[in-house]
Amino acid sequence: MNENQIPHIPVLFNEVIDTFKDLKEGYIIDCTLGYGGHSEGILESNSNIKLICNDQDDEALAFSKKRLEKYKDRVIFNKGNFKDVIDSFKDKNIVGILADIGVSSLQLDKNDRGFGFDGDTLDMRMDQNQHLSANEVVNNYSQNQLEDIFRNYGEVKEYKKVASLIVQNRPFTSSKELAQFLSKNMYKGKLHPATLPFQGIRIEVNNELGVLEELFDKIESANFRGTTVAIISFHSLEDRIVKNYFKKWTQKCICPPQVMRCTCGNNHQKGKVITKKPIIPTPQEIKQNPRSRSSKMRIFKFDS
């Protein structure tokens, strides 16, 4: 790849642009800048908007700083985990929040990052400065810990077998070695036998579900008014978190379920869910970019 080639195709691009195109003056926080596709589209389509562009990946930030150079007066770049970005910028006029969670194509395709089946490291860290990596998880976690990860984060049916095979045959030195090992020893269905175990390891390494919940907690406590929140997720574990928070924010009554009469004032609804069903890619988008196939976008708007 040459340095100007864009390594990631943004998913649901037109749908994201439509979501934010009519917003009045203010800032949108792009929690997951990645390679800047969504950010560039938003800057191009809505001149009222300034962006706070956040990512925890140094390579992604360096690339997107160059890509968005011509908009530099309208962009603040921030390196960090998205669980912290709301607190850092909540005093600005935040009219929108976008999170396109998961890994970028560059992370998946670059062998030294160790996310893909051909990786020559066992890394999988989105933030290259963090301590925990896939090497620690695969080679040092106990069999019980591995079972939990494969069951809870990978939804692997044969989670016990995968954990036990890994423990008996480790150490592994690269994701390629681990993927080939799983391919040889596990049943081959529609998915590559390493797909779900890798998902589990990646979620553990980056605490992906924990930080998503923290992001929602931060958004909730910031008491935004009129802000549009759009979240793109890539698997059911993430989508469930998104759905549950949006549902919680529409509830008028927050009394515990066991009370006989409402005493909370019945006025706690924070806004409305804009997408009764999630927005998913068209067959044409999936054909052009197969990695978009599992994406789902849900949108919530806080009351003004």
Ligand SMILES: C[S@@+](CC[C@H](N)C(=O)[O-])C[C@H]1O[C@@H](n2cnc3c(N)ncnc32)[C@H](O)[C@@H]1O
């Ligand atoms: C799917 S890509 C985003 C692509 C981007 N929308 C584009 O148009 O190029 C996801 C990005 O989110 C980043 N990311 C994932 N989880 C994160 C987190 N908890 N905090 C900050 N960045 C995160 C990854 O490093 C990756 O660059």
